[in-house]
Amino acid sequence: MKKLITMLLRHWTKTPVKISLTILAVALGTGILILSFSAGSIIENEINSIMSSDGIVLQVANGEWGDDGQIEQERPTQWDRTIVEKLVSDSSTVTNAALILNMPIDYLTINGISYQVRNSLGTDTSYLNVYSLDIVAGLEMTDEDYNTGLKKVWISEETAETLFGSADNALGQKISPPAFRRGRDQDDYAVSYYSVEGVYETPSEVARRAYSIADVIFPVTSMMPSNSGGKNMLDFMAGNLVIKSESTSIEKVTADINNVVATNYGDDINVTVWEGNPRGESTYMEELRQTVSIFSISVKILGIVLLLTSSLGIFSIMVVEALGRRREIAIERALGASRIQVIKEFWLWSVMLSFVGAIIGIILSVALSSTVLGTMSPLISELTGASIVNTSVKPFAVLSGVGLALMCGGLLGVLPSFSAVKGDISDVLREA
Known part of the structure; x- marks a missing residue:
């Protein structure tokens, strides 16, 4: 030295x-x-x-991939609406699950003015929990809202600020999705008005792009009759789910989901699990x-x-x-x-x-x-x-x-x- x-x-x-x-x-x-x-x-x-906060988010469908890269769902579905509860209770990896229904709603009308919607979904009370999104104003979707099909709607904070100036201003506002024809007369349309019940936090840009998280969510039951026919319709349409798992292995979660489905509905059920958005696989995450x-x-x-x-x-x-x-x-x-x-x-x-x-x-x-x-x-x-x-x-x-x-x-x-x-x-x- x-x-x-x-x-x-x-x-x-x-x-x-x-x-x-x-x-x-x-x-x-x-x-x-x-x-x-x-x-x-x-x-x-x-x-x-x-990307891997508290596990992974996966899409689940009763169907298989078609030649066009889209899921060809089974109609009627090979399981029923209770698949959501069964996945959470019987699976060792699924912590949350929500029924989702892609809705052909590309605009909303507010006070006679139409606004384009980036993404909307019909879903249930667990949708926000799957993506760990909190309510920033108003109330969460309750079992009563879902079971009775009340005409209520929940929107993201970003959407609330765009349409109404702030989350608080959005509460109680009336939103109307596109009207549907209810009779033979071309001018006979039914118009439904939904009240903004709650505003949830805007997801991160990564999560929104990867999973196409909706800016507007409706109780899927609000689009269906409240009688037994509505329940049968819900069973018929219950082919798409989104789940959250604590595991980070897609293969492990897929095997677990298949096991739950086979145990409750039989072995011959078409189950497809993927990481992406409800409309199909996305390479964004990868x-x-x-x-x-x-x-x-x-x-x-x-x-x-x-x-x-x-x-x-x-x-x-x-x-x-x-x-x-x-x-x-x-x-x-x-x-x-x-x-x-x-x-x-x-x-x-x-x-x-x-x-x-x-x-x-x-x-x-x-x-x-x-x-x-x-x-x-x-x-x-x-x-x-x-x-x-x-x-x-x-x-x-x-x-x-x-x-x-x-x-x-x-x-x-x-x-x-x-x-x-x-x-x-x-x-x-x-x-x-």
Whole structure:
């Protein structure tokens, strides 16, 4: 150690600018690497936490895929409306389930003005629980609302703000879906008015795109007669479900669902389970996972390349050291020093320079973390609906940064030592 300190002081005295710039370059490379690793980690953690929060959401249908990529449902369904309760009670993986009915409603009328609707569904009381969406104004859908088919509607907070200015202003407002013909007369249409009973939080952009979460939900029973005929109709239409599972294995959940269906309805039931939206499989989730993974890997590779480039200064110093100390090294070898000892000396010297730079790099990354990592907040907010809470550098990023800095510096610093110990000692002394 005394010799290394002596070497540092000697080089500092001879070339203070070069040593300072080399250490600064390593510090910048290490700091950038730590920040890039931390950025990649934040992106992965934030996005993955939304995609797999409390498990996974899957679509379930009584049917099979058609040639057009759409589900061809069994009509009438091979199970009944009680499938929802049976999946939750008999399955070991399903925590929530909701009946869903795709509704051909593309606009709503409010006070005589029509507004286009992005997505609407008929469903039951568990729909919001499946997607972990809370009521922000008004009341939740109750069993009474569902069982009696009351003309009530629930809308997202974003929809409420667009149509009525705020969630509170939306409560009690009358909404009318498209009228349907009730007689032979072309002008004889039935118009239903639904009252806004509640407003639920707007889902994250990731969840909305991946699952096509509805902006407007109706009790599916509100579209059907309240008598026994309505119940039979509900059984007939109960072919689409959305479920939430604590498990993150689609294969395991699928096997569990098939087992419950077979136990309650028989073995010859067509059951299709997929990750996506009610209308069919979606590649959005898989593409997003791949994009996040590629982004994270790319940022880390960029950081490593910058660190490697910044460590070239150590290589330059060691080259000068090897050329300038040829006679001294030859004398050391003549006095008994082995080639390995000389190489080790160069390695320790380069590692010391790298370590000093790495320590400064840690300080820089900590000082700049809030500013640099905070710039990702708009991106995270756009995708997940939440801003970054913790913008500090990650411990594993610090350890990785220091480790890679020492590895790069040590490797580049030791390379010139191999030429320094080559040749016969007497020949080197004569040449020197």
